[in-house]
Amino acid sequence: MQDFSFTTTKTIACAAGAAAQLAEYCRATGASRIMLVTDTGILNAGLLDNVLPGFDGLDLRLGIFDRVEADPKSATVEAAVQAARGLGAEMIVGFGGGSSMDVAKVMAVLGHPDCRQSLDELYGVDNVRGPRLPLLQVPTTAGTGSEVTPIAIVTTGKTTKAGIVSPLLQPDTALLDPLLTLGLPPAVTAATGIDAMVHAIEAYTSAHKKNPVSDMLAREALRLLAGNIATATHNGADLEARSNMLLGALYAGQAFANAPVAAVHALAYPLGGHFHIPHGLSNSLVLPQVLRFNAPVAAPLYAELAPLIMGGDCGGGSPQQLTEQLICWLESLIAELRLPNRLRDCGVTEDSLPRLAADAMEQQRLLVNNPRAVSAADALAIYRAAY
Structure with a gap:
């Protein structure tokens, strides 16, 4: 047998309606301040309508950063990180397509109170030092697979993109709900x-x-x-x-x-x-x-x-x-x-x-x-x- 190693997201849950249980998954981590990262299209499509009520009564403080665009710019990532720090986030949830999930990965690193790295220091392979916040991903498209990859792609200039590749970006949990993709x-x-x-x-x-x-x-x-x-x-x-x-x-x-x-x-x-x-x-x-x-x-x-x-x-x-x-x-x-x-x-x-x-x-x-x-x-x- 050839030598190889294989790693993936620790927990994968797949069920129609699973997204409605997002708050319970968050509470199970012990985190009380949750930052959810998404885009305005997700909000306008009502994909969070059955998700947000689950946080009521669980003594969880939920913040929402909804300004992620396609091919997210470095400035967007920086703004998302500041939002997480402002909340004092103890956990990050990426909710959307690959762009939202990629931003969530970077937020989980740079939003950690002990992080001493800048965004520019993360680009490339194995440059993330950690630690990071707990990270849960909820994909709303069937394509990028970002919920199970240790990679984030950021638009760094007018026409350029850069990748951040590190085992520390591997999400902890992927929550798959096909109902989110029906629209x-x-x-x-x-x-x-x-x-x-x-x-x-x-x-x-x-x-x-x-x-x-x-x-x-x-x-x-x-x-x-x-x-x-x-x-x-x-x-x-x-x-x-x-x-x-x-x-x-x-x-x-x-x-x-x-x-x-x-x-x-x-x-x-x-x-x-x-x-x-x-x-x-x-x-x-x-x-x-x-x-x-x-x-x-x-x-x-x-x-x-x-x-x-x-x-x-x-x-x-x-x-x-x-x-x-x-x-x-x-x-x-x-x-x-x-x-x-x-x-x-x-x-x-x-x-x-x-x-x-x-x-x-x-x-x-x-x-x-x-x-x-x-x-x-x-x-x-x-x-x-x-x-």
Whole structure:
């Protein structure tokens, strides 16, 4: 057996209606001052309406920071930390998509009364010194898997993002309630679902830290995600499909938290930074072309995944033939989900492609995990193929 290590969130609770018990989960930690981190869309959609009453009568003081935006800026993170310190928070709850959960992770560190680090000191790998506050995550999308990953992504400049990677960011508890995802718009369901599929595919083919536990989770994630994404997108009230998507996204998050993602994400980040394309859609836009680029090296692994993803649509053939079938199937799926499939369809300009390629090469933390080495010329060629 190969040497490996695997870590994940300590407690995972998954049940329809589980979010209504959030206050009880918080009280069980012994904390009395809770800071909940979310965004205005969550509040306006009424997703907290059945959650907040649970705090009444439990002698818990609840603060809400609701100013998290997509691709949260460093200034937003700093403001959230100040809110937690002002409350004297003893516990942090992330409630929302990946952005809210990522901000919650950083708050749990910088909001601790004994923390002596600044936000700028956290960027990179293993730079978090701790301690941190207890951290509970409640995802409202089935995509990022942030509820089970030790990673937070922060927008650090006008077009740049940076990652914070540390075991100390691993949440203590993930509370999964598929009822929270029933109101997701089709486009969000589709894009976040593709994001989760990318997590699983890249974990399975990661050049570093690929391991049998992540492989097992990636395979099961892809079976659940590929088998339910169309139903969840086109019939958003299907609770079984929503539950399977949420669980699949969690499995994919566990997989890539231990066998990290690679070139799809590296090329997706600049699209979000320059053109404010949502992260899941950014991944979807470059996924087929990155897989084609990787195929000369990764085809045997892609061929193993093809039957799980394609189901009865999977034919026979060599690893290379199965890989091309898989890529074509994914392209058809993206079209069926009515997601844009060309960069030009999302406002990306052709003259920006060299800049995007240069920025993608700055994501060496991710590119080193790719099964095939990526040069600046390769990155530009992938963008041109996706354009």
